[in-house]
Amino acid sequence: MRAAGAQILRGGAFKPRTSPYQFQGLGLEGLRLLAEAREMTGMPVITEVMEPELVETVAEYADILQIGSRNMQNFPLLLAAGRHSQGRPVMLKRGLAATIDEWLLAAEYVVAAGNPNVILCERGIRSFDPQTRNVLDLCCVPLLHELTHLPVIVDPSHATGRRELVPTMSRAAIAAGAEGLILEVHPNPNSALCDGRQSITGEELQGIVREARLLEQLLGGKGSISYVA
DSSP states (O other): OTTTTOOBEEOOSSOOOSSTTSOOOOTHHHHHHHHHHHHHHOOOEEEEOOSGGGHHHHHHHOSEEEEOGGGTTOHHHHHHHHHOTTOOOEEEEOOTTOOHHHHHHHHHHHHHTTOOOEEEEEOOBOOSOTTSSSBOOTTHHHHHHHHOSSOEEEOHHHHHOOGGGHHHHHHHHHHHTOSEEEOOBOSSGGGOSSOGGGOBOHHHHHHHHHHHHHHHHHTTOOSOOEEEO
């Protein structure tokens, strides 16, 4: 992934799932594997934290804490992420049906608790149409740049749920002004334990990064876009 252009490695040690029978992650063992991957690759890692009591533990292993869409308004968790001793940055995903104001106020919980390093992640909002997993709200990117100084990244993988749409929506996200992309990548998507339908390969990641960099240059960017795999 690093050779393909990724700068940050994301892995779900704890995975909140709609069904209790789906893969839930490896827990603490998953955190240890992520730390090992960081040592091997030199890439910082990001992983989700689901409970206030686990914030300090996850922060010992991860460089960035992810708060997922289902926990966007878990206020005790937001406060714990703002107060934890190691001061890790927090990536806050937009809730399934959250308004912009609700999302920003959730981020404010983290900031007001003492942690100003918050990254906003647009990952799609729920719709009535089953053709895609969610609706990717790219108009929120320039709007957020008007409303806040916080960086905004886009997750076209979870938004669309379809790997064939990920390259196009990645380009659209960069054109809208996103500071980064978070992309689901797997060496063999068809054998993935979860989310294989939306996962791309390393070769596809390389193509997306190359196109995104060209597009950013065309739009007069500063080459500061981040890519998370």
